[in-house]
Amino acid sequence: MIHAESPSAEEDLATVHLSDPPSIYESAMSSVRSPPSPPSDTPSLFRAITVTDPRREIEAANPLPGSTSFVTYSVTSSDHHHQALSVRRRFRDFVTLADRLSASHRGLFVPPRPDKSTVESQTTAQPGEFLERRRAALERYLRRLAEHPVLGRSEELRVFLRAEGRLPMAGPTDVASRMLDGAVRLPRQLMGEERPAAEEAAQPARSGRDMLRIFKEMRQAVVNEIGGARPAAAVEEDREFLERKERVQDFEQRLSTASQQAEMLVKCQHDLEETMGELGLAFIKLLKFENEEATCDSQRVRAVEAKRVATAAVKASRYYRELNAQTVKHLDTLHDYLGLMLAIRAAFSDRSNAQLTVQTLMSDLSSLHGRAEKLEAASSKIFGGDESRIRKLEEIRKTIRVTEEAKVCAVREYEKIKENNRCEFERLDVERPQDFLSMLKGFVQAQVGYAEKIANVWENIAEETRHYATDRTLSV
Template identity: 30%
Template sequence: MEFGAAGPLGGGQDEPWGPAAPAMDDLDLHDEPPPPYHSVVLQSTVEAPSTSGRQSGSGTYGVPASSEFEIRVTDPVRQGEGVAAYVSYKVLTRTSAPGYRESAEVIRRFRDFTWLQKRLRREYRGVIVPALPEKSVVEKYKMTGEFVEARRAALTVFINRVAAHPILKRSRDLQLFLEASETEFAIEVSRSQVDDPVAVQGAAKKTLSGAVSFLRDLGHTASNLYHKRTDDEEEDAEYLKVRAYVFELERHLGEAHRQAARLVRHQAELGESVREFGAAMASLGRYEESGLVADSFGQLGERAEAVSRLCGESSEGLAASFEAPLKEFVRTVRAVKKVMADRSGALAALQQARSDVDARRQRLAKLRGTPGIREERVAEAERDLADAQQKAEAAKAAYEAIVQQMSGELERFQRERAQEMGYVLRDFALAQAQVSGETARLWASLVPGLAAAAGGGGAGGS
C-alpha cells in the first residue's frame, strides 16, 4: 500500500487536490458562491438549491458526479410528543442503477438509517461505511428546527455516500431502504433481526456464557503474553503508521471543527453587533440639527444594516460549507477507526483460535503419552484439535479478508478526503474574500457623504 510523499494519508505532491487556486487579482468576488456542502456529495448529485438559488449538477466541490443515483432527504415531520417523539423524512431516489426502479419515494426515520448502517457494517467487514450524525437525547427532546435541519442534511450526505460507494451501492439492504414501502420495510427489518444470531441469542447468551468467556479470554491473554504475540508485532508496519496517523487526525480535525464552530458563532454575533450599532447611529441621527450630519448618521445605519445581513448570510454559509464538512470529516475518521477496531478484533480472534489449537495439541500429546489412557479420550481430543484447527483457519480467512478489503478502502479514504478537504479550504478562502470585499464596498460607499458632512456640516452638531 503506497501513500503520498507527505506520509500516510497525507497530502503529498501526487495527491489530487483539484485545480490550483487563482490569484486574488484574477478573482471576481461577485461570482456565484460555491453550493452548500449538504447539497452536493462526492460522486453523487443532490437536487438542492445552492445559496444563489441555482441547482448544482456536479459532485462535491468540482468532483464529477455519478450518473447512477440522485437521492434527497426532505420534508422532516415531527411525529408524536415528548420522549417518544421522532422525525420522519421523505427519501426521494432517482437512479439508473440496474435492478432499481427509476424513481422511488419512501418515508424513513433516523433508526432506519441506523439499521442500514449496521447491516452494511456486518455484511461488508473491512469497508469504511459512511458515518451517521451523532445521537443527542437532549437535542431530540428539544427538537429545534436547527437540529432537525442539521440532521436532515447529514442524513443526505450519509445516504448519498453509501450510494456512491463502489461496493456498498450493490447492497440489497440499500435497495430495500430506498424502495420498500413502510410496511414492507418494517417486515424486512423484523425478519433480519430474527435471522441475526446476535439479536436472537442476545442477552441470554451473554448471561449464560459471560463468566466462561471471561475466564477463557483471560487464559488466551496470558497465553498471548507468554508467546509475545501482540497486534503490533503481527500487523503490517505500513498499516501501523496509517493507524497512528488516523488517531492523530481525529484529534486535530476535532479541534479544527471546534474552532470552525466558534468562527460561525463569532460571525453571527458580529452581524448582530453591527445591526445594533447601526440602529444606535440611526437613532442618534434623528436628534441632529444639521441636515448633512443627520443624513450621514442615517446612511451609516443603513450600511450597518446591510453589513449585518451580510454577516448573517456569511455565518449561515460558513455553517453549511465549512463547519458541516469538518464535522463530517471527524465522523468519517471515526468510521475508519471502527473498521480498524474490527480488524483488531479479527486479529485477536485469530490469536485466540491459535491458542486453542496449541492448548488442544498439548492436551492430545499429553493423553497419548499417558499409559493406559482410553482410546475414546484420545479420539475425543483428536476431534477437539481438528475442530480448533478448522476454527483457526476460518478466523485466519476472516482476518485476511478484512486486511485485503481495507487496503483499497484506506487508499480510497486518503484520496477522497484529501481532495474534498482541498476544495473545502479553497471555497472557505474564496467565500471569506467575497464577504470581505462586499463589506469593504458597503463601508466605502459612505466615504463621499461623510466627507461632505465633515467639510460643511460642522455647525449645529450635537
Template identity: 60%
Template sequence: MMGPEAPSGFDPPLSSEVMECLPLSSTSSTSSYASAYRSVVTGDSFLFPSSSTLSSSSSFVDPPSYADAVFRPLQHHNGSNYSSISAAVTSRSGRASTSEYLEITVSDPQKENDAAASLVPGGGAYVTYLIISRTRGAAAAYSVRRRFRDVVTLADRLAGSYRGFFIPLRPDKGVVEGQVMQKQEFVEQRRDALEKYLQRLAAHPVIGHSEELRVFLRTLGKLPLLPDVASRMLDGAVQLPKQFFGDGCMTPQDAVQPARGGRDLLRMLKELKQSVTNDWGSVKPLVGEEDKEFLERKDWMQEFALQLNATSEKAEVLVKAQQDTGETMGELGLAFIKLLKLENDEAVYESQKVGASEAKSFATAAVKASRFFRELNSQTIKHLETLHEYIGLMLSIRNAFSERSDALLTVQTLLSDISSLRARADKLEAASARIFGGDESRVRKVEEIRKKITVIEDAKECATREYEKIKENNKYELDRFEKERHDDFLSMLRGLAINQAGYFEKIADVWGTVANDMSHYAKETS
C-alpha cells in the first residue's frame, strides 16, 4: 500500500521529522517483528516477568513497554538474535518443523519450448522454476528444475500413497493459464504458491520424509509422469466390455486404491450403486462407520470450518479499517501541511510564524501516525495468515475424510459382491441337486463362482486393511491438529495483541509529544 505523498514543489520545515515518517526498511522491521513474535511463542520474561523486573521502590511489577518488545530485537536464552525465517521450512505460525529440509526456495522462472507439443497452438511453451533445497547435515544444497506438471504428478503420487493424511493442497492449475502465461504477474504468483506448497509438504511430519518428495527435490532431469485423467478414462472404457463379459472382480491390488482414478469404470459403477443403496436403500450395509469419537470430531470440524470462515471475514474488516485509518491520517496530515504553508507565507508577525510552526508539528505527527498504522496493518496481515492457512487445511481435512468414506465404500461394495455371489452359488447348487446325477454345467459354474469369491475375499481383506490404515492416519492427524491448532491460534492472538499494543504505544508517544509541546496554550486559556 502506497503512503501519501508530499505536495510537489513544497519543502516543509522540520524536514528531519518528515524524513522520519518515511517507511522503515522492510528487513529491519521484519527482523525485529520476528524476534518479538518468537519471544512470545517461547514464553520469555516479557509475558512472565522474573523477580528482577520488580521495582525496587514498589511491590508492584513495573509495566513493560510493548513498543520496546515490538521494535527492539529480543535475545534468545543463549544470547543470539533470532533470524528471519521467511524462506525456512516451518510449519504454521513459525513452529519449528521436524522435517529433514532446512530450506526450500522456488525462484528463477524461465520460459522453455516443448518440441513435442509445438504443433498444438499455445502448447509449445511452458515455464520451469529453479527449486533449491537444503537438508540437515548436507554440505551442499540440491538444485533441480521443475515445471508445474511435475508438481501435479507429485501431488497425485502423494494422494495415492498417503491416504487419510491431511496432505497440503497443491496450487490450482488456471483454466486460462495459456492466455496469461506470458504475464509476469501470473508467473510470480505461481512461483510464490509453489514455494509455499513445497514448504508445507516438507513441514508435514510424515510427508516431509516421503520418498516421493525426496525424488522430486533431488532427482535431476525430467520425472516420469502419471497417466492423466483422460488417459485413465480411455483405458477404463476399453476394459469395460471385457469386465462385463469376463470375471469383472476386483483384485487385491486394485482394492487399496481409490476408484475415482477412472481406470476401472465397472468398479466405479458398482461403488456408485452401493452409495445410492446406502443412502436410499431399505437394507443397511453389512459394515458401517462405528467410530463414534470420529463422528463427533467430524461434526465438530464442520462447525469449526464455519466459524473459521466467519472469523476470517471479520479479520478482513479489521485489516480494511486499519488501512483506511492509516490512509486518512496521512491525508489529514498532508492537508494540514498545505494549509499551514499558506498561513506561514501570509504571516506578518513572529508570533504567527511560531504558531504555524507548532501547528505544523501536529501535521507531521499525523503523517507519522499514518506510517505506524501502515506498519501495524502489515504485521496484522502476517499474523492473520494463520486463519487463511487453516481455511486451506480444512479442504485437506475434507479430502482425508473423503478417503476414509471411499475406503469404507470399497469394503461395503466387496461385501455386497460376495453376498450376491454366494446367494447365486447356493441357488445353482440347489438347482443342480434337483437333477438326478447333478448338472455338470451348473457344477462348473458354481466352481467358477467359488473361485471368484475367493479372489474378492482376498480383495476385501486388503480393502479392510487399507480402511483401517486410513482410520489410523485420520486419528493421528486429528490428534496433531488439536495440539497444533491450540499452539497456532495462541501464537496468533499473542502476536496480534503485542503488535496492537506496541504500535498504539508508539502512536500515543507521537501524539503525547505534540500535546506536551502545545500544553502552554491550555495554560494561557485558563
C-alpha cells in the first residue's frame, strides 16, 4: 500500500493518469467462454440470497440502558418465480439453522457456518469492518446451503428464509441441560422403569439425554480400541469408502500446503505493491526538489524524467494491488475446500457414531439373549417353574423386543448415512474438477493479464528514456 508522507505528495499521486487500452491478452481471452455447467437434477428453491443492513438492537426482554445488544441482518431471498422476501435474523438464528441441518441430514457434507468471534469483534479497530466481514461470511454460507442439491431444498432452509418475524425453529438445548436431563433419567433406566423409544436409539448418544447408552457406547468404543470381539455385521467393510477416506486425508494435506503457498504468494505481491508505491513517492520527492531548487535546464529535464518514473511506479503499485485482489478472489477456492474438509470429517463422525450405536445394540442383544437362555435353563430344572425367574425372563424378553426395534432403527439410520456419504462423494467428484479448473483459469488470466500491463508500463519508460543510453554510447 502506498503511504504518502506529505499532502503535496498525495496531490501529485492524485494527478497520475492510469488509463490503459485493453491488453492483447484480455482481447484474446474475451472470446473464450467456459462450457455451461450441467443443470442439477434437484435445483435449489432459491435463485438469489443476499445478507444486508446489519443493525444493532437491544434485547426486548430487558430494554434498560446497558442491556445486552445483538446485531440482526436483513436476509433477502428470491425464488424462481422472482418473488422476493426479506426477514431479519440474528447470528443465533444462523447457529440454530446449522444445528438443525446437521441433526436432520446426518452423513451429508453440510457447509460449516461462520464462527462467532467475540474477541475479534472487540479488538477490531473499525467495528463496521467486523460487521461487513461477518455479513459477507453469512451471505456466503447461505448461498452454499442453497447450492447444495439436498440442503437447498430442505424445510429448515425454507423456514429460515421465508418465515416472517422470529425464527419459528426452537434453538438447540445447551449441553448442561441435556446432561442434567440424562442424569435424572439414569436411575429409572437402571431400575428398568424406563426404556428409550426405538427412534431415540437411532440418534447419537452423545446428545446427553441417555446417560446409560452413553456409558454403553463408551464401553463398546474401548472394546473396539483394544481389539475385542465386535459384532461381525457392524464392522466397516466398505472398501470403497475406506479408500475414499484415505484419499480425502491425502487431499486435505495437499490442500493445506497449497493454501499456505497461496498466502505466501499474496504476501509477496503485497510487498511488491508497497515497494513500487514507495519508489513512486521517492521519485515524486525528487521531482519536487528539482522543481523547487532548479537553477539550470538540466535539472528541469531531470524533473520531467523523474515524474515519468514516478508515474510508472505508482501505476505498477496499483496494478499489483488489483492483481492481489484478483489472486485472493480466485485462490479463495482453496480456503473453501479447507472448510469443506470440516464438513466431511463431521459426516465421517456421523457414520462412526451410527456404526458404534449399531455395535452397542447388537452387543446388548447378545448379552440379553445369553441371560434369557440361562434363566430358561435354570427354570427348567425346577418343577412348576420359578415365578421370580419367570418374571425376570418376561422382562428380559420385553427388553429384547424393544432392543430389536431399536437395532432396526439404528441400522436404517446407519444405512441412510452411508448412502448420504456415497452421494456426497459422487457430487464432490463432479464439482471439484470444475471448481479447481475455474480457479486456475481465473488465476492464470489475472497473472498473465496484469504481468502484461506492468510490462507495458516499464516498456514505455524504457522507450521514453532511450536517449540516455544513446547519449552515453556517443560519449564513449
